[in-house]
Amino acid sequence: MSLTRDLTRLIREKPVTERDLEWASLFVLDTLGCALGALPSEPARMLKAVAPPAQADTARKAFYLGGLSHILEMDDLHRDSVTHPGSVVIPAAWAVAHDHDLGGEAFLRAVLAGYEACCRVGMSVGKKHYRIWHNTSTCGPFGAAFAVAELIGLDDDRTVWALGNAGTQSSGLWEFLAEGAMSKHLHTARAAESGVLASFLAREGFTGAQNILEGEKGFYAGLCPDPIPEAVTAGPDRAWQLITTSIKPWPCCRHTHPAIDGAIALHAEIAGEAIAKVKVGAYRAALDVCDRPIPEDPYSAKFSLQHTVAIALADGRVDQASFDADARQRMAGERKKVDVELAPGIEAAYPESWGAEIVVETASGRRLSAARHDAKGDPGNPVTATELSEKARAQLIAGGSSPARADELIGAILALPGNRPVRSLGLLELAGDARPHARAAGSA
Amino acid sequence: MSLTRDLTRLIREKPVTERDLEWASLFVLDTLGCALGALPSEPARMLKAVAPPAQADTARKAFYLGGLSHILEMDDLHRDSVTHPGSVVIPAAWAVAHDHDLGGEAFLRAVLAGYEACCRVGMSVGKKHYRIWHNTSTCGPFGAAFAVAELIGLDDDRTVWALGNAGTQSSGLWEFLAEGAMSKHLHTARAAESGVLASFLAREGFTGAQNILEGEKGFYAGLCPDPIPEAVTAGPDRAWQLITTSIKPWPCCRHTHPAIDGAIALHAEIAGEAIAKVKVGAYRAALDVCDRPIPEDPYSAKFSLQHTVAIALADGRVDQASFDADARQRMAGERKKVDVELAPGIEAAYPESWGAEIVVETASGRRLSAARHDAKGDPGNPVTATELSEKARAQLIAGGSSPARADELIGAILALPGNRPVRSLGLLELAGDARPHARAAGSA
Numbered sequence: 102m103s104l105t106r107d108l109t110r111l112i113r114e115k116p117v118t119e120r121d122l123e124w125a126s127l128f129v130l131d132t133l134g135c136a137l138g139a140l141p142s143e144p145a146r147m148l149k150a151v152a153p154p155a156q157a158d159t160a161r162k163a164f165y166l167g168g169l170s171h172i173l174e175m176d177d178l179h180r181d182s183v184t185h186p187g188s189v190v191i192p193a194a195w196a197v198a199h200d201h202d203l204g205g206e207a208f209l210r211a212v213l214a215g216y217e218a219c220c221r222v223g224m225s226v227g228k229k230h231y232r233i234w235h236n237t238s239t240c241g242p243f244g245a246a247f248a249v250a251e252l253i254g255l256d257d258d259r260t261v262w263a264l265g266n267a268g269t270q271s272s273g274l275w276e277f278l279a280e281g282a283m284s285k286h287l288h289t290a291r292a293a294e295s296g297v298l299a300s301f302l303a304r305e306g307f308t309g310a311q312n313i314l315e316g317e318k319g320f321y322a323g324l325c326p327d328p329i330p331e332a333v334t335a336g337p338d339r340a341w342q343l344i345t346t347s348i349k350p351w352p353c354c355r356h357t358h359p360a361i362d363g364a365i366a367l368h369a370e371i372a373g374e375a376i377a378k379v380k381v382g383a384y385r386a387a388l389d390v391c392d393r394p395i396p397e398d399p400y401s402a403k404f405s406l407q408h409t410v411a412i413a414l415a416d417g418r419v420d421q422a423s424f425d426a427d428a429r430q431r432m433a434g435e436r437k438k439v440d441v442e443l444a445p446g447i448e449a450a451y452p453e454s455w456g457a458e459i460v461v462e463t464a465s466g467r468r469l470s471a472a473r474h475d476a477k478g479d480p481g482n483p484v485t486a487t488e489l490s491e492k493a494r495a496q497l498i499a500g501g502s503s504p505a506r507a508d509e510l511i512g513a514i515l516a517l518p519g520n521r522p523v524r525s526l527g528l529l530e531l532a533g534d535a536r537p538h539a540r541a542a543g544s545a
Numbered sequence: 546m547s548l549t550r551d552l553t554r555l556i557r558e559k560p561v562t563e564r565d566l567e568w569a570s571l572f573v574l575d576t577l578g579c580a581l582g583a584l585p586s587e588p589a590r591m592l593k594a595v596a597p598p599a600q601a602d603t604a605r606k607a608f609y610l611g612g613l614s615h616i617l618e619m620d621d622l623h624r625d626s627v628t629h630p631g632s633v634v635i636p637a638a639w640a641v642a643h644d645h646d647l648g649g650e651a652f653l654r655a656v657l658a659g660y661e662a663c664c665r666v667g668m669s670v671g672k673k674h675y676r677i678w679h680n681t682s683t684c685g686p687f688g689a690a691f692a693v694a695e696l697i698g699l700d701d702d703r704t705v706w707a708l709g710n711a712g713t714q715s716s717g718l719w720e721f722l723a724e725g726a727m728s729k730h731l732h733t734a735r736a737a738e739s740g741v742l743a744s745f746l747a748r749e750g751f752t753g754a755q756n757i758l759e760g761e762k763g764f765y766a767g768l769c770p771d772p773i774p775e776a777v778t779a780g781p782d783r784a785w786q787l788i789t790t791s792i793k794p795w796p797c798c799r800h801t802h803p804a805i806d807g808a809i810a811l812h813a814e815i816a817g818e819a820i821a822k823v824k825v826g827a828y829r830a831a832l833d834v835c836d837r838p839i840p841e842d843p844y845s846a847k848f849s850l851q852h853t854v855a856i857a858l859a860d861g862r863v864d865q866a867s868f869d870a871d872a873r874q875r876m877a878g879e880r881k882k883v884d885v886e887l888a889p890g891i892e893a894a895y896p897e898s899w900g901a902e903i904v905v906e907t908a909s910g911r912r913l914s915a916a917r918h919d920a921k922g923d924p925g926n927p928v929t930a931t932e933l934s935e936k937a938r939a940q941l942i943a944g945g946s947s948p949a950r951a952d953e954l955i956g957a958i959l960a961l962p963g964n965r966p967v968r969s970l971g972l973l974e975l976a977g978d979a980r981p982h983a984r985a986a987g988s989a
Contacts, residue, residue, distance in 0.1 A: 278762065
């Protein structure tokens with residue numbers, strides 16, 4: 102027996118519907134928006150200097166796109182595996198589909214398969230793994246390798262070799278966080294590239310360990326103090342893991358999202374009336390990380406429940422501009438009106454549910470309230486295709502695309518289930534050509 | 546404090562003599578002989594298909610050469626760190642010196658520095674690390690990154706970032722051994738490449754964790770149950786670690802080497818007389834791995850004390866042909882005369898000394914004996930420059946070079962201290978152009 106062999110069979114026997122392909126195209130749109138939106142940032146300039154896409158081989162293209170995708174921290178999140186599968190799987194699949202001139206349908210099928218491999222390995226690593234290791238970085242290579250194996254038509258044996266060589270390349274330590282270093286973008290870059298290399302080598306006959314996960318000197322032995330091997334193949338008939346992946350609608354801490362969602366809904370009801378007082382009820386982890394009454398820079402504003410709720414109530418939306426100096430100054434008085442506190446019911450439901458409740462009192466004494474049981478963008482509270490397109494459009498424009506080019510690209514990505522060749526979208530040219538802006542618009 | 550910062554200072558303050566550069570050129574010759582000698586093998590064909598050097602960026606060139614260097618298992622070994630520093634550091638340094646058109650002296654200085662970083666990190670990982678992790682693969686990125694940092698002139702701060710991002714890419718599990726899969730070559734390829742990427746990114750300003758080794762979520766926390774952090778900076782005035790690195794004279798298990806060395810010496814004394822009986826005394830680990838009276842394929846012949854001693858006594862030398870079907874057939878009777886046993890004195894001195902003793906009785910009743918306290922090629926029993934050139938020449942010719950081209954390349958490598966530009970040696974062209982042979986000559 103071999104867990105990666107079982108996983109390979111499970112994925113290859115899983116039926117793919119038209120609707121699954123449409124879902125996948127939404128996640129592709131989201132990831133590529135994140136990637137191209139990051140182009141004006143300093144880390145993107147650095148990655149491009151080291152891996153200029155025009156001269157890059159396929160694995161290096163995956164490296165570049167993989168790095169780009171994770172810079173804005175706006176890419177998708179699979180809660181049960183604590184991975185960002187899109188930032189690794191989609192870059193690898195895109196680079197291969199581009200260089201092999203493949204069609205959108207094959208590409209989307211590979212994306213579904215790649216998410217499945219990344220998320221299922223991620224669900225098996227155990228909680229202690231995450232204390233030291235960056236799950237996206239360690240589990241991502243499995244997802245990237247699987248997606249590429251699908252695209253280049255590896256049989257089951259070679260796919261298992263590829264997964265073996267993906268796992269033996271798994272790396273990514275959280276230590277960079279202590280100083281806020283940039284390694285996180287390198288992690289997704291490397292994970293995407295590792296998967297491409299592993300599958301390309303397997304195509305040539307390069308062998309790998311078939312028990313890379315469960316073997317005596319394998320991934321669990323080396324990196325996982327409390328693994329859950331059975332999670333790799335549990336519930337084979339569940340929906341594709343891609344469909345249970347969350348999308349981030351706003352460029353700020355995920356813990357602020359349910360409160361922002363409620364605040365945006367209340368914005369319309371308030372209808373411009375002055376606010377007297379706001380109460381936000383949240384779960385403990387949200388308070389631990391995001392009870393921040395006076396944020397002093399864009400990054401801390403993204404981790405402030407007071408700021409995010411105030412600006413969502415005032416503007417009815419949240420975007421990159423919501424955290425800049427003007428916005429922070431404009432909200433100085435409004436933030437003072439926001440009290441945050443522990444809400445026992447919300448806390449009891451966490452972490453299965455990431456919820457929030459808000460009560461607003463207006464100057465005229467009206468009381469308005471909103472409650473959320475899921476973070477906006479979770480499968481239980483999904484973003485619509487329209488909302489997602491708006492997010493991507495804003496990112497593409499911030500990344501240097503014209504509005505017309507952005508709309509064209511969004512349309513083409515959402516039409517991928519119709520099997521248009523991936524290369525014809527011109528994404529890599531866009532990612533390679535865009536000039537860095539004078540100031541990094543997107544990086545926190 | 547930061548261990549990698551301390552290591553950076555230690556290396557940069559260490560004086561380099563003319564003699565150190567000459568030593569370094571010997572190790573370069575050895576590694577490149579191993580790399581080019583592997584060209585006809587199947588794994589080399591696979592690596593070249595994925596990373597064709599003519600189209601490769603610098604990091605991908607390092608990947609290709611890094612993979613090539615380790616295929617024959619004939620590359621150098623640093624005992625105290627259990628790493629093969631040459632197979633990672635030299636490919637990274639060569640690719641960068643080639644693409645930046647640098648001179649031999651700068652290149653050799655970078656090689657000394659890179660070995661030092663790889664070996665010193667390797668001496669700090671502790672014994673438990675090696676049970677799961679392939680030290681060359683996990684510590685190699687530090688060595689490759691440091692060598693590249695020297696070549697592209699990174700200051701101390703950026704070198705520390707580079708080491709941080711080298712360490713967060715560290716990977717390489719032993720699980721592939723269970724099935725004899727090919728991952729080992731991928732490990733050195735990836736380690737060499739990781740170092741290049743880390744230092745190239747650092748040049749652009751890409752930050753990394755300065756406490757990557759000792760930090761709470763760093764390398765030791767993730768990969769080392771019993772680390773020895775103080776080993777990183779112990780004995781700053783010792784000779785360069787490169788000088789304490791062992792070279793492998795023969796293409797077979799290192800545990801057979803002291804016995805082979807003794808047997809080759811006795812070959813001359815036997816002078817063609819028939820042998821009646823041979824006794825080989827060895828340490829326990831050698832018996833555990835290499836007591837193999839009837840080897841049935843080239844690989845197991847390389848792990849047979851009986852076969853290696855028999856053929857060294859008969860032929861006075863050991864090379865790749867010593868393990869093929871003809872040689873195994875020819876030695877069938879001779880192997881039966883060889884008894885291997887534990888020698889208490891040899892065992893007591895292991896592992897500081899890898900020794901052996903041999904007693905031969907000839908048909909006429911003469912008794913001849915030889916004893917060795919070190920394996921041939923260890924610093925206490927070094928190979929000469931002439932022996933090393935012969936090894937490299939045989940490898941280069943096996944790899945497809947003409948004898949004239951081999952001699953020219955050997956001469957040019959040994960002249961690197963005179964600062965000839967690295968690119969002018971044409972090594973990458975040789976590594977990229979050579980055609981695979983019909984049969985893999987070198988791979989076991």
